[in-house]
Amino acid sequence: xxxxxxxxxxxxxxxxxxxxxxxxxxxxxxxxxRNVIIxxxxxxxxxxxxxVHHEDAALQPLLDHLLKEVPGITTLLYTINPKWNDTLYDLxxxxxxxxxxxxxxxxxxxxxxxxxxxxxxxxxxxxxxxxVARDFAGLTxxxxxxxxxxxxxxxxxxxxxxxxxxIGVDVVExxxxxxxxxxxxxxxxxxxxxxxxxxxxxxxxxxxxxxKPDVVITxxxxxxxxxxxxxxxLDMEAPKIVYVSCNTATQARDLxxxxxxxxxxxxxxVDMFPHTHHIEQVALLTLIR
Numbered sequence: 548x549x550x551x552x553x554x555x556x557x558x559x560x561x562x563x564x565x566x567x568x569x570x571x572x573x574x575x576x577x578x579x580x581r582n583v584i585i586x587x588x589x590x591x592x593x594x595x596x597x598x599v600h601h602e603d604a605a606l607q608p609l610l611d612h613l614l615k616e617v618p619g620i621t622t623l624l625y626t627i628n629p630k631w632n633d634t635l636y637d638l639x640x641x642x643x644x645x646x647x648x649x650x651x652x653x654x655x656x657x658x659x660x661x662x663x664x665x666x667x668x669x670x671x672x673x674x675x676x677x678x679v680a681r682d683f684a685g686l687t688x689x690x691x692x693x694x695x696x697x698x699x700x701x702x703x704x705x706x707x708x709x710x711x712x713x714i715g716v717d718v719v720e721x722x723x724x725x726x727x728x729x730x731x732x733x734x735x736x737x738x739x740x741x742x743x744x745x746x747x748x749x750x751x752x753x754x755x756x757x758x759k760p761d762v763v764i765t766x767x768x769x770x771x772x773x774x775x776x777x778x779x780x781l782d783m784e785a786p787k788i789v790y791v792s793c794n795t796a797t798q799a800r801d802l803x804x805x806x807x808x809x810x811x812x813x814x815x816x817v818d819m820f821p822h823t824h825h826i827e828q829v830a831l832l833t834l835i836r
Contacts, residue, residue, distance in 0.1 A: 548587075549587045551585075551587055551593055551617065551619050551620075552585050552587060554616070554617050554619075555583065555585055555595055555613065555617055555620070556583065558612070558613055558616045558617055559580070559583060559597070559609070559613060562609060562612050562613075563580055563609075566605065566609075568580055568605055568609070571599075571600050573631075573633075576631060578600060579599055579600050579601065579603060579605075580597075580599055580600075581598040581599055581600055581628055581633065582598045582633060583595060583596070583597050583598065584596040584598070584635075584662070586649055586660065586666075586668075588649050588650065588651040588652075588660075588670065589651065589652055589670050589671065590649070590650055590651060590652055591619075591621075592621045592622070592649040592650060592651075593619055593620050593621055593622070593649070594620075594621070594622040594623075594624070594645075594648065594649040594660070594662065595613070595620050595622070595623050595624070596624045596625070596626055596635075596640055596662045597609075597610065597613075597623075597624070597625045597626070598625070598626045598628050598633070598635075599625060599626075599627060599628070600627075600628060600629055601627060601629055602627060606625060610623060610625065610643050610644070614644055620644070620645070621645050621646075621649065622642070622644065622645030622646055622647055622648060622649055623642075623643045623644040623645060624640040624641060624642050624643060624647065624662055625640070625641055625643055626638050626639070626640045626641065626662075627641075635662065635663050636663065636719060640662040640663065647661065647662075648660055648661045648662070648725075651666065651670055652670075653670060653673060653674055653677070653701060653705060654674055654677075654705060656701075656704050656705060656729075656733045657729070657732055657733060658699050658700075658701055658704075658725075658729050658732075659699070659725050659728050659729055659732065660699055660725065661721050661722075661724075661725050663719065663721045663722070664698060664699045664719065664721055664722040664725045665698040665699070665719070665722060666698060666699050666701060667701070667819070668819075669819050669820065672817065672818070672819050673701070673819070675817060676791070676817045676819060676827050676829070677701070677702055677705045677706075679815050679817060679829045680702060680706075680764060680789050680791055680829050681705065681706050681709070683789045683813070683815075683829055683830075683831040684706065684709075684762050684764065684787065684789050684831075685762075685787070686706060686709035686710050686762065687709070688709055688710070688711060689711050689761075690709075690710050690711055690761035690762050691710070691711060691712045691714065691757075691758045691759070691760050691761050691762075692706060692710040692712070692713050692714070692760065692761070692762050692763075692764065693714045693715075693716070693749075693760035693762070693763045693764070693785070694713060694714065694715040694716070694764045694766075695716055695717075695745050695763060695764065695765040695766070695767075695776075696716075696717055696765060696766045696767050696768070697715030697716060697717045697722070697723070697726055697740060697766075698717055698719070698722045698725075698726070698766075699722055699725040699726050699729055700713075700715050700725070700726030700727075700729045700730060700738065700740060701729075702764050702766060702791070703715045703726075703738055703764070704726075704729055704730060704733055704735055704738060706764075707733075707735045707737065707738055710737070710762075711737065712737050712738075712739075712757070712758065713730075713735070713737060713738035713739070714738075714739055714740075714741070714757055714760070715738065715739070715740040715741070716740070716741050716742075716743065716745050716748055716749070717740070717742065718742070718743065718744055719742070720742040723740045723741065723742040724742075726738075726740040727740050739757070745776055745779060746773075746775050746776060746779050749779060749783065759783065759785070760783060760785040761785060761786055761787070762785060762786070762787045762788075762789065763780065763783070763785045763787070763788045763789070764788075764789045764791065765780070765788065765789070765790050765791070766791040766792075767792070767797075768793070769793055769794040769797065770794075770797060771792070771794060771797025771798060771800060771801050772797075772801050774804065777801055777804045777805060780805065781805065781807060781808050784808065784834055785834065786833065786834050787831065787832065787833055787834070788805070788809060788831075788832040789829065789830070789831055789832075790802070790829070790830045790832065791827065791828075791829050792827065792828045792829075792830070793819070793825065793827050795816075795826070795828050798828060798830065802830060802832070805832060808834060808835055809832040809833065809834060809835060810832065810833055810835050811830055811831070811832055812831045812832065812833050813830070813831050814828060814829070814830045814831075815828070815829050816828045816829075817829065
């Protein structure tokens with residue numbers, strides 16, 4: 548982890564203590580300073596999103612102080628969050644300084660990342676992870692690849708040189724907008740991205756227009772796939788599914804459900820989170836004929 552993360556945290560904490568700014572208590576639902584989200588890219592760009600409970604006159608001086616003390620910040624945002632939880636999806640980050648996003652590199656590709664878009668935290672190891680997924684997919688240049696939970700389009704675009712067509716789907720509209728920009732940025736003309744639930748989008752009319760998948764990549768959050776999506780995958784009957792997981796427990800649950808029509812060919816763990824017990828794990832499933 549780059550030391551700029553520590554400089555940002557320490558600057559915020561020291562300023563808050565010196566100026567008697569109070570910290571948010573999630574149990575009591577009191578206080579002001581909630582949390583800070585930092586993304587430091589291999590390109591050298593750094594995005595900081597400071598989350599506070601409510602509007603306050605102390606916000607601007609705090610942000611100005613942070614920019615002065617940590618000049619490496621290229622984009623600074625703040626988010627007002629009066630809710631009981633820390634999720635950003637239904638909130639609007641406000642750009643205070645910079646362009647409002649960062650650009651990251653993954654292999655030969657560049658990716659625009661907005662504050663609400665998912666992108667793997669460990670970029671260099673993400674390249675290894677996606678390489679494993681690409682090897683498991685066994686693309687030859689003739690396949691239609693469906694990238695579910697596509698986020699900013701990183702997996703699909705990474706695999707795009709070996710696929711005939713990429714179809715990406717994600718429920719987060721901001722992420723899908725980033726994915727479209729990233730496809731254009733990398734001159735990937737054979738990729739299309741759609742915002743919404745896979746269960747609703749991937750119907751017969753959609754397949755008629757875009758084609759049925761030869762390979763499905765699914766990279767769900769820690770909760771794994773909703774059972775309705777598992778049923779949808781069983782209905783779709785793609786010849787191959789490559790399941791990228793950050794939680795082996797929910798992956799095992801989903802693989803058991805998919806075993807109705809699929810055989811697990813191989814599984815490989817990838818150490819994405821050094822010095823923790825967490826791993827990413829890639830599984831290759833093939834349709835039982």
